[in-house]
Amino acid sequence: MVIFAGISRSCVELIYDHIFNLNPVPFLKIQREGFLKTMDNLTGLFKEAAMAIKNSRTMIITAGAGAGVDSGLPDYRGDKGFWKAYPMYEKLGINYYDAANPVHFGDDPAFGWGFYAHRIDLYRRTLPHQGFGLLQEWIKHYGMDYFVVTSNVDGQFQKAGFPEKSIFEVHGSIHYLQCTVPCSYDIWENTEEIPVDLSTMRARKILRCPRCGAVSRPNVLMFGDFSWISNRSDRQRSSYHSFLKNCPSPMVVVEIGAGTVISTIRNMGESLGRTYKARLIRINPRDYRISPPHISIPCGALEGLTGIQNALWSTGTCGAGTF
């Protein structure tokens, strides 16, 4: 398991840069061969995960920022990662924590909206990668009960076809709005187009609260945020807890791209392991470690899910060609 011993952090980041950006880097190939050898190869892990899924009646999908990277979405990991996605903020000396801050909506709404309007447009244009479809196929094929828990605010699970009633967005959704005051607990869907001047990252339109006329903002939990209205997320949480009370055993948790910096998603999955005796499959190219009987799969979302899919297919018990 001492895979990165002796490797500097910058080298680890180089590996990550490759995995996330899919640039061929010879150095990575060497390390990946090391991965395969040390981890007794990915294929064995995929088979183990496939068996865990096949033998379960409930699937909880827990997802962090890494889940959408293979769809082309940035993950904002570190200042470099953020500035790579938003070079203008590097010129302005602003990092992710500064940009994703509710203070801008009061001080300078066009600037506050610039960051979120750009992301809304990006998420609307992005198609979820095939891994989302594979999860749905497994659920359907094995007749599983399921729920999605995600810290992502991008709405990609809904876009991939997962029903709203089976999703818990713990940090809210960028596709919904609330008042900045707030004058009420109202949360409403955002269907507006918001053009952004990319040279300044300032929005050319400011959305307003229909009730009081104050500036509105996305209904997502930002950094240092004391005015986020959590009612929508709370309702989803309530549905999730009701689901957990009634879902059949055994349970499998498929955790995808959940990081350690804000470990809400990882903690939730591990809690299911303890409380519901769930088997957790952790798909993560860097922070993949988890103790048996759980399964660590050291790769990106699409590679991991595709590998499990191939393993399910090759077992022959799911009806080869069905998927």
Ligand SMILES: [Zn+2]
């Ligand atoms: Zn208002």
